[in-house]
Amino acid sequence: MEQIIAIVIPLISGAVGGNVVGAVAKNLSLGTLWNSVVGLVGGIGGSQLLGMVMGGGTAAAASATTGGMDIGTIVTQIAAGGVGGGVLMAIVGVIKGMMSK
Numbered sequence: 001m002e003q004i005i006a007i008v009i010p011l012i013s014g015a016v017g018g019n020v021v022g023a024v025a026k027n028l029s030l031g032t033l034w035n036s037v038v039g040l041v042g043g044i045g046g047s048q049l050l051g052m053v054m055g056g057g058t059a060a061a062a063s064a065t066t067g068g069m070d071i072g073t074i075v076t077q078i079a080a081g082g083v084g085g086g087v088l089m090a091i092v093g094v095i096k097g098m099m100s101k
Contacts (some may be wrong), residue, residue, distance in 0.1 A: 002069050007044070009077040014043015014085030021086040021093070028093025038092050039085030046084015047077055 018039020022029035029035060 005069060006073075006077065009074060010043040010047035010081030010084070011040050012043070013078045013081030014041070014046065014088075015039040017082035017085030017087075018042060018089035020082075021089040025090065025093065027097065028090055030089075030093060030096065035089055038089045042085035042088025043081035044084070045088065046080045046082075049084065050076065050080040 015036040016039065018035040018037075019032060021039075022032070022035035030038065
């Protein structure tokens with residue numbers, strides 16, 4: 001169950017992060033659906049990247065070895081997913097803008 005939660009949290013926070021960037025930077029927005037899709041991918045990527053940088057592997061593996069998910073792990077996953085989703089959304093938005101010129 002904890003491993004499912006460790007995947008769902010970055011997915012949701014990544015979608016939110018992608019939509020926040022799309023709402024704040026209208027020129028980068030791909031529309032709600034694509035902001036969400038790109039955010040989902042970025043959320044998982046951000047969570048995985050943070051896990052590798054922190055030396056714990058994936059967040060799911062880290063929570064499994066510590067015996068459970070604590071509030072710190074959850075907050076870290078939310079932050080990593082949101083930032084990852086937002087950053088990837090901004091990158092894709094910039095690339096889309098450059099291609100349309």
